[in-house]
Amino acid sequence: MASLSATAISSVSARPGASSRSLGASGTSSLKLVSFSSQRKSFRSLRLQVSCAAKQETVDKVCEIVKKQLAVPEGTAVTAETKFSALGADSLDTVEIVMGLEEAFDISVEEESAQNIATVQDAAELIDKLVEAK
Structure with missing residues (x-):
């Protein structure tokens, strides 16, 4: 044992x-x-x-966008560790989340990178990387 x-x-x-x-x-x-x-x-x-690696302000903004995109009920906790699937998101919802993030942060996310996003933290780290490279 x-x-x-x-x-x-x-x-x-x-x-x-x-x-x-x-x-x-x-x-x-x-x-x-x-x-x-x-x-x-x-x-x-x-x-x-x-x-x-992600800035806290980026994580907070991603949380708000995810809540809005998925119509998460008020009072539901969404943190950096929250998985989109745990909030009921399917692959189409994830695509819509990525599109919302692209618009909010004025970035373009490659399809390959978008497929690796499963949590708020994943999204925030990618966003900070793309914004910094801009």
């Missing part, structure tokens, strides 16, 4: 002696310690670094 446990810590350095980087106002970072154990082998820890 295997078990899994995780603990969040406040360090941004993945390795002892690794230099920390400045995150600035547009990004966040967290580090998780995850321990795995089983009857045969035990792993001390696995460190995962998770970072959010």
